[in-house]
Amino acid sequence: MNTSPPPSTPFKRRPLPWYKRATAAFNAPRGGVPAAPVVPRRIDCGPFTLSFLEPAAAFGEGMGTPDPDEVNLDAGAFTPTEAPNARANHQAIWLGISNWIYHLPRWHSSRIFPVPHPPYAIITTHWQLERVKHDIQLKPDDMAMLEDYLRHDYVAYLESEGGPNWKLRDETYKGKTISGAPLPQYQIDDILAAHLKSPPSSYEPLISNDMHWLRYLWDPMQGMPNTLNYTTVLLPDVLLTVCFHITRMNSEPWEDWWDLFMEDCEILVKTITCQRKELPHAGVAASE
Template sequence: MTKHPVSAAPFKRPPRPWYKRATAAFHAPQGGIPVARVIPRQVDCGSFILRFLEPSAAFGEGMGTPDSDRVSLDTNAFKESNLSDSRTYHPMIKLGLSNWIYHLPRWHSSRFYPVPHPPYAVITAHWQLERVKHDIQLKPDDTTLLEDYLRHDYTAYLESEGGPNWKVRDEAFNGKTITGDPLPQYQIDHIIENGLLAPPLSYEVLTCNAMHWLRYLWAPRPAMPEALNYTTTLLPDVLLTVDFHIVRMNSEPWEDWWDLFLEDCETLVKSIACQRKALPGAD
């Protein structure tokens, strides 16, 4: 018998203390996930059903429209991902896509000056199933094994022949000056130092709805993270990743909106539920 469905909890930000609400116009970023326009989604994936909340897209007509509410996990159903470096081109099945924006506070000091006021950041969220590479088998409840897989995968992607870091070193050592001479060593060192991409440095465990997630930053260069990823193992060869891709628009410190961004992302991830279907003949 199939287990009773697990409903996705409604999207709701935790209440703020009164003193923060009273001063929010001066310090709290505007925008973010449109609470009133968050759509409950259900996708039948064969051996399990996924439920999650997908916000309506802030811009881009049809961006938040799902491809299907039923997907096949056959190998040929997984396509090349458009999340290049941040998810190392894992073959994927797209489940959902949305976006939202974080703006400056309503009474931010810069609003008194006649200058452009770009938003803090634009976030594009991707919900996708991913095929585990190289026929590796993982365990759905084992975050240690998942972390080991992710660490090795990022290192192999960046450092193997033809990978981004391999290309940086190859181009630096084969570079030529205007006269055709090999580049001096100090220029080679500078190119390599500024061109190499760094893998995620740490992985945090998040457990909710009996799902065990790893949260990690794709921050290939130190200035600003480019994506916040949450990954969990659903089947030995299938991952679920929610990738929150970040495009920074404003020169203000990213800490000004980062806490709200983290809170919104975690609330969405905690809304995800996986209902396993019973095997035929099981009680």
């Protein structure tokens, strides 16, 4: 694994072509990760050390929990994550949390109206270690095996008893009535079609600093992006996932800031490095 620490200076986006630079004030969203100072993080995780850059939070600094400098990977250190945007309710250890904002272009046409202009979007990011479920053992760098695990896990999370889709079906069939009468089947079908959540549809591989990642979009309602995730296998029973949770704050189409968001996320993930520690007595064994 790459042993170099992450850079301590803010990263930069890819340069824009001249014609986009010339019109940036009219159509380029402002803000994002490069607009904030970044904090180099280095976390001792027992058999390895993780390093990454964490942007300073745009608001709510600290987000309520201190960032650890050291964690252990005992099973008891992983806690359930039941937040609405948690990744399939894996037990996890949060390593860091931050947020940033995308704003309207500086000279956006709507600024001629004297009305408040909320952000395009707010992004909340979690860096978290996740415990692999059901005692499954994954192989680091085996992307096909990781993808198979993620696909099956999302289906199980959504469809198993107590899961979001199971609850929706149960409530729809048992609790939805009009004037005391059960809903007709066609209305039940319409409700389910509109509200059943879908698993990620595709997984894209990415290799950075000798770490093999899968990138996948959690788009549960099909057409309303919710969370962009990057996951890699660190140990057979431990994953590292970076979750970029998306909150839209106005009616502007999300496509206006999506390309910028994707670029910022990828650059941020590429600052992550994992330094494996030498096993005890490895040097002695090698010399014998």
